[in-house]
Amino acid sequence: MSPLTARNPNESDRDAQAIAAAAAVGPLFTEIDHVAIAVDDLGAALDSYREAFGAVVDHRELIDDDGVEEAILKVAQSYIKLISPTRTDSAVAEFLAEGGEGVHHVAYRVRDCAAALDVVRAAGYEVLDEEPRRASRGPTAALILHGTLIEMVEA
Numbered sequence: 031m032s033p034l035t036a037r038n039p040n041e042s043d044r045d046a047q048a049i050a051a052a053a054a055v056g057p058l059f060t061e062i063d064h065v066a067i068a069v070d071d072l073g074a075a076l077d078s079y080r081e082a083f084g085a086v087v088d089h090r091e092l093i094d095d096d097g098v099e100e101a102i103l104k105v106a107q108s109y110i111k112l113i114s115p116t117r118t119d120s121a122v123a124e125f126l127a128e129g130g131e132g133v134h135h136v137a138y139r140v141r142d143c144a145a146a147l148d149v150v151r152a153a154g155y156e157v158l159d160e161e162p163r164r165a166s167r168g169p170t171a172a173l174i175l176h177g178t179l180i181e182m183v184e185a
């Protein structure tokens with residue numbers, strides 16, 4: 031399989047040049063920005079987080095385009111986002127229907143989202159966003175790697 035089309039190349043398949051190029055760039059991730067957890071009932075989930083962990087909501091936000099409501103809990107310099115669908119046709123609704131509640135994605139901070147996308151693509155990995163998308167925290171782009179939806183957030 032060509033490294034340009036491989037989604038999850040094995041170490042042995044990896045192009046030594048791509049690894050060397052990535053190593054030359056250095057680590058892309060500067061921090062965990064947030065972990066998003068899909069829940070059926072946002073109010074019930076927040077109650078659980080308050081009762082179990084004394085969690086405090088930083089803010090709540092309705093993201094109409096994605097059909098999602100999210101509640102953001104600050105943890106040191108990172109966040110936990112509890113996300114719940116507001117429409118049955120939203121991607122999070124599909125996620126919940128397929129596998130139930132659980133970790134939806136992990137978002138890492140990068141210094142430059144477009145540059146990070148270039149590095150990932152140069153290493154032969156497919157991305158879900160060809161260009162960074164505008165998001166509340168800054169430009170972001172996503173890919174799936176080893177079964178995990180990963181977001182790279184410029185922040």
Ligand code: CO
Pocket residue numbers: 064066135137181
């Ligand atoms: Co996110």
